[in-house]
Amino acid sequence: MTHLWSGRFDGAPDEEVFAFQASFAFDRRLFEDDVTGSLAWAEALAGAGVLSAGDAAAIRDALVEIRDRGRGDPAFVDGPDEDVHAFVERKLIERVGDAGKRLHTGRSRNEQVALDLRLYLRRRITVIQREVVALVDALAARAASAGTALMPSYTHLRRAQPILVAHYFLAHAAALRRAHRRFEIARDEADALTLGSGAIAGSSYDVDTAALARRLGFSRVVANSLDATADRDFVSGFLHACAGVMVHLSRLAEDLVILTSEEFGFLGLSDAVTTGSSLMPQKKNPDPLELVRGKTGRVIGRLAGWLATTKGLASGYNKDLQEDKEAVFDAEDTVMGSLRAAAAVVRTLTLDPARTGAAASGLALATDVADLLVARGVPFREAHEVVGRIVRDLLAEGRDFASLTPDEWRGYHERLDADSAARITARGSVEARRTPQSTGPEAVAAALGETRRWIDAAGR
Ligand code: ARG
Numbered sequence: 001m002t003h004l005w006s007g008r009f010d011g012a013p014d015e016e017v018f019a020f021q022a023s024f025a026f027d028r029r030l031f032e033d034d035v036t037g038s039l040a041w042a043e044a045l046a047g048a049g050v051l052s053a054g055d056a057a058a059i060r061d062a063l064v065e066i067r068d069r070g071r072g073d074p075a076f077v078d079g080p081d082e083d084v085h086a087f088v089e090r091k092l093i094e095r096v097g098d099a100g101k102r103l104h105t106g107r108s109r110n111e112q113v114a115l116d117l118r119l120y121l122r123r124r125i126t127v128i129q130r131e132v133v134a135l136v137d138a139l140a141a142r143a144a145s146a147g148t149a150l151m152p153s154y155t156h157l158r159r160a161q162p163i164l165v166a167h168y169f170l171a172h173a174a175a176l177r178r179a180h181r182r183f184e185i186a187r188d189e190a191d192a193l194t195l196g197s198g199a200i201a202g203s204s205y206d207v208d209t210a211a212l213a214r215r216l217g218f219s220r221v222v223a224n225s226l227d228a229t230a231d232r233d234f235v236s237g238f239l240h241a242c243a244g245v246m247v248h249l250s251r252l253a254e255d256l257v258i259l260t261s262e263e264f265g266f267l268g269l270s271d272a273v274t275t276g277s278s279l280m281p282q283k284k285n286p287d288p289l290e291l292v293r294g295k296t297g298r299v300i301g302r303l304a305g306w307l308a309t310t311k312g313l314a315s316g317y318n319k320d321l322q323e324d325k326e327a328v329f330d331a332e333d334t335v336m337g338s339l340r341a342a343a344a345v346v347r348t349l350t351l352d353p354a355r356t357g358a359a360a361s362g363l364a365l366a367t368d369v370a371d372l373l374v375a376r377g378v379p380f381r382e383a384h385e386v387v388g389r390i391v392r393d394l395l396a397e398g399r400d401f402a403s404l405t406p407d408e409w410r411g412y413h414e415r416l417d418a419d420s421a422a423r424i425t426a427r428g429s430v431e432a433r434r435t436p437q438s439t440g441p442e443a444v445a446a447a448l449g450e451t452r453r454w455i456d457a458a459g460r
Helices: 015-021 024-047 053-072 084-096 109-146 165-190 209-215 233-259 287-310 319-347 353-359 362-375 380-397 406-412 426-431 441-458
Strands: 150-155 158-164
Touching (some): 024 053, 024 084, 024 109, 024 319, 084 109, 109 165, 109 319, 150 353, 150 426, 165 233, 165 441, 233 287, 233 319, 287 319, 362 380, 380 406
């Protein structure tokens, strides 16, 4: 077969090297976007008087037919072509001959591949965001069904203070909402038309780039053709968003591995999202969560690898940039699979409120005892000391605050009296929280309502 660039060459390319540098095996995923861009470009060339109305119509009809064939039969998008751009052009010329040969006038694959990837990401980011919203929705549902159940919170993975279980689920929802926003930013970065840049210096044909941008749904045209043909910041931004959401999923996964373990038993995993052991009959393993955690390394690697690929590139297009596509597609697939797996796990989580509630009391109430002293006029630093002494004694005797007699309370501080024991409870601790971001029941109810409104707005 001849290649897009055969004229200047005496011999045919080495087969193995050609296969090495070809991208069709993976950039076939850009097929529809390549046709979309070509349809717009044909129209722009007709507008500039480069294509006759007849040629433009023939090209349009043939491109629509090619697109529909490819949509209906993925096996159609195949062949010995170097890349998807060469494939579409070959199919076009097979159908309309010379008219097809005129389509690449004033256009370069350098601007075309950047355009295709921008079109692709704009579409796909929306799909990823929908899965993020679905996971936030699953977390909100768990928050709602947890009601007033209590659990301990942890710092350093050591019991810290009592919180509502709902507050815990909404914490992960808050992080995922930031991840959703990052994808919004990545989509905005991709939102610029590259056509009119040519290979590097711009186009000498009078194409209406503003009209092209409007037709393709871009809000702006790139500022500089030399920059635009090599700019992949929108790819870096997308991979950063992917790595970011994976880091959140990984932390959620790690939490759930811990909280569903025999030692904790706070939450339970449905059989549907676990696997057994080939040897140990008692096992029910959280494999999907472990894989989400594991695949996070892979997506971080895609981002880091891609940044390394681009750091040494001279100005203008370099073939290194072709590495963008496998990074994008692999990160996208991994994020989609991980989001769906995580949502399936969260949707089917069960809660053991007796266990979480019991674990929320005990010495996790130490700060509340200190706060009680502060409320009675004791400086916080002094209160901290007093409570530290109580904790030391309780630990030595294997007791907790609830077992202290009125005399014992008073023995530690004159302002600790008979009703101290009644005041120092996990429920009282949570109900004492005042700030809007706190685990106070009113704040959590408001946060849940606000999260639901966000889901409705984002899920449109
Ligand atoms: N397959 C190429 C890529 O993905 C398309 C652009 C080729 N441009 C070139 N000058 N070889 O980057």
